[in-house]
Amino acid sequence: MNDRTSINPGAALNAATGELFRQAAGQGREALDRDELERFVASFGAALAEGVAGGVDLRITLENTREFGMVLTAGMGGLDGALDRTNFRKDRAAVSAAVELTDAADFLRLFRRTLAYQKMAVAAERAGRRPADPVLEFCFGLMLGLGHEYSAQNPQAEFVIRHLELDAVQFAKKPTVGAACVEFAKPAAARLPRPAYKIDKLIHPQSIGIVGVSASGMNFGRIILKNLMGSGYAKEKLTIIRPGETEIDGVRCVESLRALPAKLDLLIVAVPSDAVYELVDEIIETDAVESVMLIPGGLGETAKSREPAAALAARINAAHGKPGGGPIFLGANCLGVVSHPGGYDSWFIPLERLPKPQKKAERNSVMLSQSGAFMITRISQNPWLDPRYMLALGNQTDLTHGDMLGFFADRPEIETIGVYIEGFKDGDGLDFARAVRKAVVNGKQVVVYKSGRTEAGAGGVMGHTASIAGDPVLFDAVLRQAGAIVAEDFAAFDDLFYIAGALHHKQVGKRLGAISGAGFEAVGMADSIATETFSLETGQLEPATVARVQEILAAKRLDALVEVRNPIDINPGADDDTHLKITEAFLDDPNIDAVVVGLDPTAPSIRGLETSKLRAGYDLSDPQGTVHIYPPLAAKSDKPVIGIVDGGSLYDAMAARMMDQGMCVFRNCSRGTKALARYVEARLETDAIRERAK
Structure with a gap:
């Protein structure tokens, strides 16, 4: 027409x-x-x-x-x-x-x-x-x-x-x-639903079997075995499926799946890709395991492998129609799983290459990723993310993003979920969007990054995990409407996943208080309050707050140098105590919903160094210093407090000590303020979704 x-x-x-x-x-x-x-x-x-x-x-x-x-x-x-x-x-x-x-x-x-x-x-x-x-x-x-x-x-x-x-x-x-x-x-037949309740067996297995462990060399299977034992998983709960051997590294061996004395909660498959097809058929036929982790790559990632990989996925799907739903499969091309509550690490990266000290008093987040390397680099660079579970999905031969997110959306101990996506299986985007909405209604936050945003990137996605990248604009629109926080790049994902975890229990609003001892930083905070679709506001200070701050400045002999306003530049002469008291005044103002404070580590009056040669004891060990007085304030405040430690490696320890105590800290004002603006926008949207769902 x-x-x-x-x-x-x-x-x-x-x-x-x-x-x-x-x-x-x-x-x-x-x-x-x-x-x-x-x-x-x-x-x-x-x-x-x-x-x-x-x-x-x-x-x-x-x-x-x-x-x-x-x-x-x-x-x-x-x-x-x-x-x-x-x-x-x-x-x-x-x-x-x-x-x-x-x-x-x-x-x-x-x-x-x-x-x-x-x-x-x-x-x-x-x-x-x-x-x-x-x-x-x-x-x-x-x-x-x-x-x-x-x-x-x-x-x-x-x-x-x-x-x-x-x-x-x-x-x-x-x-x-x-x-x-x-x-x-005409309507097309959809895949059968996966028995997602068996994900509990995957992440909390009471028994684990491994196929593909070398008796003489250090192959992927042997590294996984070492990591399982090195992460504390008991040898007596492990079984190696390998004919001709009775034990490897003190772990018992059996001849085949049929020789298992009892059904396994989890089987880890670390064999060459061409051996997977026959082995999967045996797994389905014997019904000897509840969940399977397929480590091998190459299934569906090359033109030659796509047809047999699709046939393999169809056989796995058909098994879900049997009584009990058959086993669930994670992968293929799967790095593995780290489950702190399950007491195991099945990544094939040696433990010595990725220290994972606990950074949170209570781990309450999950990271789901098609790429295992994405998780490794994120945790290596940002240990304060410290997820409770980390799962690599790989090719999604069976379990999908939607399955995984839907499962964790119902877990009461989980507050924040970070997801790296390369592409969806047909229809799984809707399942994932449903799971986002369920997670949000259940009080959780979901941070998502999707790769393949350009033509070249989409080509790389197909070669990595056999995924179809899809339309990035549609992805962004639908998932934001579902309630997700969608990151546009790796740095934004890191920032948003971190800030979502740090501020989950804080009240949020649009009115910002900005404090710094450096003029450029105060201006930089004000310049960073807007996103494409939202903007924070600089709150108008109450007259009582202005008078209170003037008294603080006068007591510190800074009143002649500083005009009280928002944002405020309180001068490099301000010490740790001055920063803290002005932050408290801003937090008490009813017109301020959050405070971003530049902690000025390079200023001579700040206790920012591990050891001071000029003033002995005027360093991080001093109980009057920022690393001791700020985290308690941030913890007790119902409003967000974002600390900015803008300085080089000399000040890594200052930032780390506050982050170890749960305070939200960024290393420059622009990144911290932008992350807060993105987070507040998403929180206000998810709060509205929860209200409409009542």
Whole structure:
């Protein structure tokens, strides 16, 4: 349809609409013809009264996506909508949401962020007409109704909408559409659900078997065995499956899976990839294990291996239809698992290469990653992340991101979940989005980074874990709407995962207090308060706070050098106590929701060095120093306190000592303030999701 067709006001989705689809499907066609499209548009009514401003072209689409199922998108239409969406800031050109996780009112809330809505609002105001919100909400509701009715997730659907697009839609005296298209398809069979409850056996195994341990050399299987024992897992709970041997490194051996004296909770497979296919068939046939970890790479990552790897996945899937659900499989191309409660480390990286001292009094986070190396580098560089569990998913031959996140979303001891994703299996994006929403409603925070954001990156993803990268813009939109905190790069992931864990129990708000002894740092904090879609505000200090800070400065003989404001530069002459007292004053101000404080380690008045040659004892050992007085303040405050230690390696110990006590510390003001802004934006959104779920 290229001519503008009026949409009949008041008409609603009815049996005639479904009949259009059923008739075309019965004829074996994949789309409606022109006449059918016109009849469909005519049936797509809107509750429209005169007085709504028009003149703004919209594009509204339903798309049956590979990863997320049915997705609703709305934004600028016509020529404006044809512009590359990357030319606009996030949420400005269009917004998207998984149909299953939104409703008309919620989607309208998202749509208000777009330029299209803002143009409509300005046009209505200038014309003295009412806003178009009721009409838009009605329209979105009808589209969502179609999305639910003709979705692959609807088991009663005779067909599914593949793509529905209304372009150059306007709302004036009558709603009109300039162009429309509808395509549909037959429902496709989905994978059987995995018995995800068996993940508990995977992470808390009472018995572990290993296939692929060398009796004479140090291969991956032998390294895994050493790591299991080195992490404290009892030898008597281990079994090696290796014919011709009775024991290796003091661990008993058996001839085969059939020779096992009892069913294993976990079997670790560390054999060459070409031996996996036959072994998996034996695992399924014998039903000798509850969970399996497939270490080998190469399955599905090369053109030659994709077909046999797909057949392997199909056999594993079929086993889930048997009584008991069959075993679950983690991997392939899987680094392994570190489970502190389970008492084991199955990574094939020698323990000496990655020290893992406990950094939290109570480990309360999880890291899930398709890439094991991603986890290794994150923990090596950021030991304060200190997850309770770390699991590498690899190729997702069986267990998926959605399975794993859904399992941990229900664990009461888990507060923060960090996820690295290269790609989703078909439909798993929706499962993952559902799991994000469940985790958020259960009071948790989910931080996600997805690689493959460029064409070159997507190619690298396919070669690494046999994943299809998918659309990064759609990924970002759908998962943010589900409640995830989506990072744009590795550094942002590190910062957001860290700050989410550190501030989980704090109250949050938009009003920032910024304190520093360096002018550039105070300005840098103020310059870093905005994200693409959100901004903190510098809170207006109460007169009583201003007077209190002036008294502190006068007592320290700094009042002639400092003007009390927010942000405040309190001068390099301010000592540890001055920083602390001004921070306390800001925290007590009802107009301040969080404080970012530059702790000025290089200033001569700060006890920032491990040992001071100039002033003996004026160092980190002094109980009056920042590392002793700030962590208790940060711990007792209901508001977030972010410490900034901007200095080189001389001040690593200062930062580490505060972080070891649970205080949130960043090494420059821009990174710390940006992380806080991103975190507050996400927390306010997740708080609203929880409120709507009540």
